[in-house]
Amino acid sequence: VQLVESGGRLAQAGGSLRLSCAASGFTFSDYVMKWVRQAPGKGVELVSSINGDGSRTDYAESVKGRFTISRDNAKNTLYLQLNSLKPEDTAVYYCQIWGELRRGRGTRVTVSS
Numbered sequence: 001v002q003l004v005e006s007g008g009r010l011a012q013a014g015g016s017l018r019l020s021c022a023a024s025g026f027t028f029s030d031y032v033m034k035w036v037r038q039a040p041g042k043g044v045e046l047v048s049s050i051n052g053d054g055s056r057t058d059y060a061e062s063v064k065g066r067f068t069i070s071r072d073n074a075k076n077t078l079y080l081q082l083n084s085l086k087p088e089d090t091a092v093y094y095c096q097i098w099g100e101l102r103r104g105r106g107t108r109v110t111v112s113s
Contacts, residue, residue, distance in 0.1 A: 001025040001102060003095050008107030015085050019107055021078040021095030029053070029073040032098035035080045037091035038106075045091075048080065049098060062088075085111045 007019040019035070034049040048059045048069040057069050068081040078095050092106040 001097070003097075003102075003104035005093060005095055005104050005107040008093060008109040010110045010112065011085050013085055013087055013111055013113045015111075017082045017085065017109060019080040019082065019093055019109070021080075021104070023076045023078065023095070026097070028071075028076040033071065033078045034096050034098050035069060035078070035093060036096060036103075037089075037093045037109075039088075039091040042091075047093070050078070082109070085109075087111045087113045 002024045004022045005019060007017060009017065011017050029052050032049060032051050035047040036044050037047050038044045046060060047063055048057065048067060050057045050069045050071055054071050059067060066084045070079045082089065089109060090111050092108050094103040094106045096103045
């Protein structure tokens with residue numbers, strides 16, 4: 001199993017980013033996937049999840065209405081669209097298979113005010 005996140009960068013508050021997670025080594029469409037994040041000095045926070053066919057999504061209250069999770073099973077890729085960014089969104093973002101602990105190296109999002 002390999003998960004490779006990308007798309008993180010420095011952004012202004014109110015701006016947008018799109019994160020991607022390229023998955024390989026397993027049948028991507030069979031699994032619920034999630035995005036988690038870890039802000040500096042804080043624990044891991046579940047941000048969003050999506051079921052195998054993309055028909056069901058869930059979001060943390062802190063990002064609801066601003067972030068959108070999606071997936072392209074043909075490309076084995078998970079996405080997270082981040083809109084209306086806030087400084088408190090600053091974190092390293094990771095994608096994970098639901099129920100598993102392994103994750104990639106993450107992608108760093110820094111939001112300046």
